[in-house]
Amino acid sequence: MNKRFFRVIISLLIITPIFSNAQEDKKPNILIINVDDMGWTDVGYMGNDVYHTPNIDQLSKESIIFMNGYAGAANCAPSRACLLTGQTTTRHGIYTVGPSTRGEDYTRKIVPIENHPHLQKKALTIGNIFKQNGYQTAAFGKWHVSRKAEDYGFDYARGTSHQGHPPSYISPFKLTNLKDGEQGEYLTDRITDEVIHYLKNERKSDQPFFVYLPYYAVHTPLMCKPGMDEKYKGKKQKDGARLNPQYAALIENTDWNIGRLLDLLDELKLTDDTIIIFTSDNGGIYSISHQFGIRAGKGSYYEGGLKVPMLFKWKGHWEAGKKENTKVTQLDFLPTxxxxxxxxxxxxxxxxxxxxxxxxxxxxxxDKKRTLVYHFPIYLQAYEKGGDDARDALFRTRPGSVVIQGDWKLHYYYEDKKMELYNLIDDPSERNNLADKYAKRANKMYNYLQEWLTERDGKIPTQSNPKYDAEKEKAELQKYL
Structure with a gap:
């Protein structure tokens, strides 16, 4: 053996421990991609062979796939507030967008709990917390919980506002905190360009970054790049329902832009040092895209409104391609x-x-059998009366709460004090109500709910609505039988 060999060995013995300690002390970067209204099975890796998502599918092969990923809530603003704060709806008070009195007056039997339209000024978010821990923080896209992300711990923000959807995906966008681009510029491309500019030019190389990227896509209005919808025309969803070509094209474009970001991380040699989380804020809109084997969609507390795609990647640290069946929610992101x-x-x-x-x-x-609870003491009207696969034709959901314990799921409704109990293994589509058959289990879960609400100051609607008209409501419901 020559002298050069011995010098290399000695240098490795000296340098390696120092290098290892430095690596252990270095915090990883974080990128959270939160797509808007993308359903649980609107991606290829979940068995969808109609929508084109090659980049997300490749990411799934490099990630831990949470097959039972749950949103923090079943619609936009509360779900985002849950993810950002790590707190449930009873704490931040955001239950929906706008007032809690959604739907016609005469169809609401009780007065719902008042909704808070935005986060309180004193609220802590994942941005505040990671900024305090030495991270550069940046947000891009649909913020939707206040007027300015910068007020909640984000140093850099583009396209963020309280707007729930863009007036247009094609410039002029008419969004606050984002200048309109050239005529015809596409919004999802532009938001991605802003992230790319930040990573290339604005971030500081001596600090880890935390990037929160909540795309406006694939929320309505369904507007794709000209011509991108052509290949989807005439196609059907897996269950035979009509496929919306514009929605399919929105998904494809979002996937393409996610691919651009993943390529950039490779180019900048940041992939190994970056935790990547991919998810959606809530289930897909049922009238636009059905979710295979589960019921309803966005705004409903059946599985179709709550279950979302969810991937966690940290190259070289976590097992790539592993499928994990444990129920995980977006409330878990911050503590994790x-x-x-x-x-x-x-x-x-x-x-x-x-x-x-x-x-x-x-x-x-x-604890893989921990209990999950959702409290939604308000009304959310139907997207399409009689066409949302919901409990009734007029609402995606009425005031209620949900408890999930292991394989069992309880729905409790405050208008009629009725329970629905389902076994999610035997009946994932929540069609066979077992509340009477397993009354003891249902009551036990209901009692757990009462304790949970007491601990978290969960307000329960009890006041009768003087404008409610039972006969008029009944006549309206009859139209959709």
């Missing part, structure tokens, strides 16, 4: 990322999710 990055959360700050680090790393224990 804080643990993984060794970041501190202020003392006394209430979190309603749990760290899923054991599921990612394979180390430690996680």
């Amino acid at each position: 990322l804080a643990e993984i990055t060794n970041s501190t959360i202020p003392d006394g700050y209430a979190l309603d999710g749990n760290s899923i680090a054991p599921l990612l790393t394979g180390k430690g224990k996680f």
Whole structure:
């Protein structure tokens, strides 16, 4: 053996421990991609062979795939508030967009709990917390929980506002905090361009970054790039329902832009040092895209409104392509990322999710049968009366709460004090109500709900609505039987 060989060995013995410690101390970058209204099975890796999502599918092969990913709530603003704060709806008070008195007056039997339209000024978000832990923080796209993301811990923001959807996907966009581009510029491309510009030119190389990327796509209005919908015309969804070509093209374009970002991380040699999370804010709109084997869609607390695609990737750290069946919610994101990055959360700050680090790393224990609760004490009218696959024809949901314990799911409705109990293994489409057959189990879950609401100051609607007209409501419902 020559002298050069021995010099290399000695240098490795000296350098490696120092390098390893430096690597351990370095916090990973974080990128959260939150698509708007993309359903649980609107991606190829979940068995959809109609929508074109090659980049997301490739990402799934490099990620841990959570087959039972759940949103923080079943519609836009509350779901985002849950993800951003790590707190459930009873704490931040955002239950919907606009007033809680949705639908016709005469169809609402009780007075719903008042809705808060935005986060309180004192609210902490994932942006605040990671900024306090040394991260550069940036947000791009649909913020939707206040007027300015910069007020909640994000140093850099583009396209963020309280707007729930873009007036147009084709410039002029007419969005606050984003200048209109040239005539014909496409919004999802532009938002991605803004992220690319930030990563190339604005971020500081000596600090880790936290990027929150909530795309406006694939929310309505259904406007795709000219011509992109042609190949989808005449096609059908997996269950034979009509396929919306514009929606399919929106998904394809979003996937293409996600591919651009993943390529950039490779180009900048950031992939190995970046945690990537991919998800959607809630289930897909049922009248636009059905979710295979599960019921209803956005705004409903049946599975179609709650279940979302969910991927976690950290190259070289977590098992690529692993399918995990444990139920995980977006409330878990904040505590998980804080643990993984060794970041501190202020003392006394209430979190309603749990760290899923054991599921990612394979180390430690996680309660796979923990209870999930959703509280939605308001009304959300139907997108398409009689066409949302909901409990009744007029509403996607009426005031109620949901409890999920293991394979069992309880719905409780405050108007009529009725229960629905389903076994999600035997009946994932929630068609066979077992509340009477398993009354003891249903009551036990209901009692758990009462304790949960008490602990979290969950307001329950009890006041009768003086404008309610039972006969008029009945006549309206009869139209859709």
